[in-house]
Amino acid sequence: MSECPHLAELPRPEPEPLTESCPECLAVGSHPVQLRLCLTCGHVGCCDSSPHRHATRHFTETGHPVMRSFEPGESWRWCYSDQRLI
Structure with a gap:
């Protein structure tokens, strides 16, 4: 998985989930x-x-x-803009 230019724009730390x-x-x-x-x-x-x-x-x-992913045990990310896993 490669870096995505949108990662630098994300808030740190990642936002808390608004709901479960x-x-x-x-x-x-x-x-x-x-x-x-949504990150x-x-x-x-x-x-x-x-x-x-x-x-x-x-x-x-x-x-x-x-x-x-917001599923237990999963941490992969997807960029909709670039249409790729990051």
């Missing part, structure tokens, strides 16, 4: 699959395997480029 699950899924009665944490603001959203793809929707609406 995807609030958009909970609001519509859907079950989130594989949670993702700009702490939004927690469901992955693209979920019916509503709230993590990607968050990126589309906010432009926040980098997220990481």
